[in-house]
Amino acid sequence: MANPNSLPLYEKYWYKHNYKRVLDSFILILLLLLLGYRIISINNYSFHWFVALICELWFTLSWVFTISTQWNPALIKTYPHLLLQSVQELPPVDLFVTTADDELEPPIITMNTVLSLLALDYPSHKLACYVSDDGCSPLIFYALQESSKFAKHWVPFCKKYKIQVRAPFRYFCDDECTTNNEEFNHEWLRMKRMYENLSHKIEVDPKSIPSLLEGEFDVFSNTQRTNHPTIIKVIWENKEMVEDGLPHLIYISREKRPKQPHHFKAGAMNVLTRVSGLITNAPFMLNVDCDMFVNNPNIVQHAMCILLDSKGEKEVAFAQCPQQFYATLKDDPFGNQMTILLKYLGAGLAGLQGIFYGGTNCFHRRKVIYGLSPDDVENEGRIYSPNDINVTKAVEEATQVACYGYEYGTGWGKQVGWIYGSITEDVLTGLTIHKKGWRSELCTPDPVAFRGCAPIGGPTSMAQHKRWATGMLEIFFSKHCPIFGTIFGKLSFRQFLAYMWIMNWGFNPVALVCYSCLLPYCIITNSNFLPKDWGICIPIALIVTYMVYTLVEYLISGMTIRAWWNNQRMSLITPMNAGFCGFITILLKLLGISNTIFDITKKDIPSSSDEVQDKDASRHTFDKSLVFLPGTTILLLQLTSIFIKLFGFQPQGLSENYECGVAEMLCSVYWIMSYWPFLRGLFERGKYGIPFSTIRKGAAMTCLFVFLCRSTISS
Numbered sequence: 001m002a003n004p005n006s007l008p009l010y011e012k013y014w015y016k017h018n019y020k021r022v023l024d025s026f027i028l029i030l031l032l033l034l035l036g037y038r039i040i041s042i043n044n045y046s047f048h049w050f051v052a053l054i055c056e057l058w059f060t061l062s063w064v065f066t067i068s069t070q071w072n073p074a075l076i077k078t079y080p081h082l083l084l085q086s087v088q089e090l091p092p093v094d095l096f097v098t099t100a101d102d103e104l105e106p107p108i109i110t111m112n113t114v115l116s117l118l119a120l121d122y123p124s125h126k127l128a129c130y131v132s133d134d135g136c137s138p139l140i141f142y143a144l145q146e147s148s149k150f151a152k153h154w155v156p157f158c159k160k161y162k163i164q165v166r167a168p169f170r171y172f173c174d175d176e177c178t179t180n181n182e183e184f185n186h187e188w189l190r191m192k193r194m195y196e197n198l199s200h201k202i203e204v205d206p207k208s209i210p211s212l213l214e215g216e217f218d219v220f221s222n223t224q225r226t227n228h229p230t231i232i233k234v235i236w237e238n239k240e241m242v243e244d245g246l247p248h249l250i251y252i253s254r255e256k257r258p259k260q261p262h263h264f265k266a267g268a269m270n271v272l273t274r275v276s277g278l279i280t281n282a283p284f285m286l287n288v289d290c291d292m293f294v295n296n297p298n299i300v301q302h303a304m305c306i307l308l309d310s311k312g313e314k315e316v317a318f319a320q321c322p323q324q325f326y327a328t329l330k331d332d333p334f335g336n337q338m339t340i341l342l343k344y345l346g347a348g349l350a351g352l353q354g355i356f357y358g359g360t361n362c363f364h365r366r367k368v369i370y371g372l373s374p375d376d377v378e379n380e381g382r383i384y385s386p387n388d389i390n391v392t393k394a395v396e397e398a399t400q401v402a403c404y405g406y407e408y409g410t411g412w413g414k415q416v417g418w419i420y421g422s423i424t425e426d427v428l429t430g431l432t433i434h435k436k437g438w439r440s441e442l443c444t445p446d447p448v449a450f451r452g453c454a455p456i457g458g459p460t461s462m463a464q465h466k467r468w469a470t471g472m473l474e475i476f477f478s479k480h481c482p483i484f485g486t487i488f489g490k491l492s493f494r495q496f497l498a499y500m501w502i503m504n505w506g507f508n509p510v511a512l513v514c515y516s517c518l519l520p521y522c523i524i525t526n527s528n529f530l531p532k533d534w535g536i537c538i539p540i541a542l543i544v545t546y547m548v549y550t551l552v553e554y555l556i557s558g559m560t561i562r563a564w565w566n567n568q569r570m571s572l573i574t575p576m577n578a579g580f581c582g583f584i585t586i587l588l589k590l591l592g593i594s595n596t597i598f599d600i601t602k603k604d605i606p607s608s609s610d611e612v613q614d615k616d617a618s619r620h621t622f623d624k625s626l627v628f629l630p631g632t633t634i635l636l637l638q639l640t641s642i643f644i645k646l647f648g649f650q651p652q653g654l655s656e657n658y659e660c661g662v663a664e665m666l667c668s669v670y671w672i673m674s675y676w677p678f679l680r681g682l683f684e685r686g687k688y689g690i691p692f693s694t695i696r697k698g699a700a701m702t703c704l705f706v707f708l709c710r711s712t713i714s715s
């Protein structure tokens with residue numbers, strides 16, 4: 001039993017950024033003034049004035065979501081050294097890794113994640129690692145077998161020398177090891193050679209694997225990625241349950257049949273939950289994406305401080321560690337490292353009902369995943385002993401629960417487990433948990449808990465954002481909408497606003513696209529949507545304050561002006577392309593024309609240095625996907641409108657007061673500057689160029705737009 005008088009295992013400190021509150025409020029006031037101005041300048045009422053009003057109304061609402069979310073930031077401190085004084089025994093934890101495609105997700109990356117988990121500083125008889133392979137790849141299976149052999153050397157080496165980074169590809173980044181400890185140097189070299197040998201073995205042609213091997217691999221014969229029975233294989237069993245051995249390692253590929261919905265990652269997580277439930281049934285589960293390796297070997301202890309704390313136990317459903325990245329590109333050229341987002345909005349969420357579930361790096365309470373609400377928790381005491389079970393026997397039963405038909409007529413995906421219906425299953429699952437009244441905590445130990453790879457280049461990053469925007473809208477337009485969660489559930493009001501902030505990733509792009517189109521519209525038709533009198537001071541003050549404010553945020557976080565600018569411009573590029581396409585995808589889904597799918601983000605094997613300086617890596621790349629069409633079209637529109645203005649092709653305005661002025665032109669120029677990568681892409685070829693097919697479609701839409709603008713004047 002937990003000692004009720006014991007010290008808290010973790011503490012939460014709320015802090016205030018007063019300057020931030022002042023600036024946040026000031027920006028809100030300016031936005032309200034702008035709305036007020038629009039409403040009183042009744043003389044200007046026109047179609048585009050009205051569109052501007054609606055967009056600005058939306059931006060104001062978005063700002064309310066943002067400031068509410070970051071108003072009360074909090075910091076969590078965990079005290080792992082107190083853990084063993086407070087609990088008699090550490091609880092078992094099941095570790096889940098998901099992979100789905102051995103081409104987009106190179107097996108060596110997944111293996112590094114697995115190795116880092118096997119080497120956690122935690123009694124190994126209390127850990128079990130389950131790898132879900134949605135690609136049914138014999139290569140993954142083979143790689144796991146080889147990795148478990150390597151792990152028998154790697155894990156003791158890490159524990160003996162207290163290595164921090166236990167993913168070998170990161171640990172062996174430095175080419176040399178020169179310490180005074182001869183024995184260590186020798187061991188280091190031996191490990192490095194063994195690891196090189198392992199990666200060499202794994203980096204074979206995937207197609208050659210099944211023919212190379214027989215015996216255990218026959219289960220993979222005649223299987224296709226989307227058509228195969230369940231395959232569960234125990235790769236390593238810690239039979240004697242030794243404390244400093246290797247945790248169990250189990251491979252799972254759930255049954256898949258053509259035309260049967262498999263619910264992507266959410267489906268895989270549910271199978272993992274059930275299968276592990278029959279084998280080790282640990283009360284806690286950690287899940288990571290295949291590219292998220294453990295960077296802090298004590299992370300389980302930190303998370304347990306939160307989940308086993310006497311207060312946390314009754315209130316906290318999950319402990320989420322942030323997504324942080326390694327081998328990041330200098331100055332965040334694609335604006336996807338999310339450093340500032342984590343620092344302010346992540347901390348802000350920590351101060352409310354809790355951080356969102358982010359799909360990876362999260363410790364869940366098994367009972368909560370099974371549907372328990374806080375009111376159902378009894379004080380049952382805490383005695384955790386590892387499960388005494390014959391793993392191999394349990395696998396037979398487990399095969400049944402990994403079949404696609406198992407979930408028919410059950411609550412899985414509805415009330416139990418990971419919830420279906422959105423391709424951002426993480427936010428949806430977290431939301432259903434918060435709706436029951438649970439809290440969650442952000443776990444940010446030092447060193448950073450996990451690290452993964454940030455998607456590189458244009459198309460990959462865009463595809464990821466498009467999936468997120470789509471997934472958020474799927475949630476909003478479902479019965480799980482956070483609005484119902486506050487009215488009928490136990491979602492706190494501020495938490496509801498925070499969820500609206502993230503759902504807005506799906507809506508804001510529409511307002512941005514409309515607002516951006518107002519510029520060329522006004523220039524082409526020689527009208528204005530920005531104030532021409534004193535009122536122009538409001539948008540100017542707004543822009544200047546916002547720019548200075550965001551710049552200061554970057555500088556005080558130790559980031560560069562360049563990083564600020566890159567993020568600034570990506571905040572126009574990503575939503576207007578990826579986000580807008582996500583919105584269109586949802587329209588098509590709501591109309592019953594098409595359904596959404598989970599496009600897997602490509603993981604690149606990173607270069608070895610920590611900050612990649614490669615110039616080409618930070619250049620934007622394009623592909624034929626329609627995701628680049630909105631941006632290309634609006635860019636062509638801006639260019640056309642400036643051309644029309646410069647060559648005096650504008651029609652006569654109504655009167656000078658209503659003519660397009662310098663403000664619209666300046667904004668248009670700023671917009672084009674932000675879209676510099678696209679502008680360059682118009683003239684480049686190959687992967688750095690926008691494909692001709694996209695340009696052609698964009699040009700056709702531009703002509704149509706200009707034609708429509710002209711016809712509004714003549715009518």
Ligand SMILES: O=c1ccn([C@@H]2O[C@H](COP(=O)(O)OP(=O)(O)O[C@H]3O[C@H](CO)[C@@H](O)[C@H](O)[C@H]3O)[C@@H](O)[C@H]2O)c(=O)[nH]1
Nearest residue numbers: 098099100134264265268289290358359360423424600601
């Ligand atoms: O059918 C599928 C599709 C994906 N995955 C796995 O899901 C994980 C996340 O996929 P990834 O392509 O890496 O997506 P990201 O955009 O990087 O993921 C973020 O966003 C997802 C929701 O959109 C969350 O599930 C992730 O945890 C979160 O890191 C990977 O391990 C995949 O192998 C499956 O297991 N089955």
Ligand SMILES: [Mn+2]
Nearest residue numbers: 289291452601
């Ligand atoms: Mn990922």
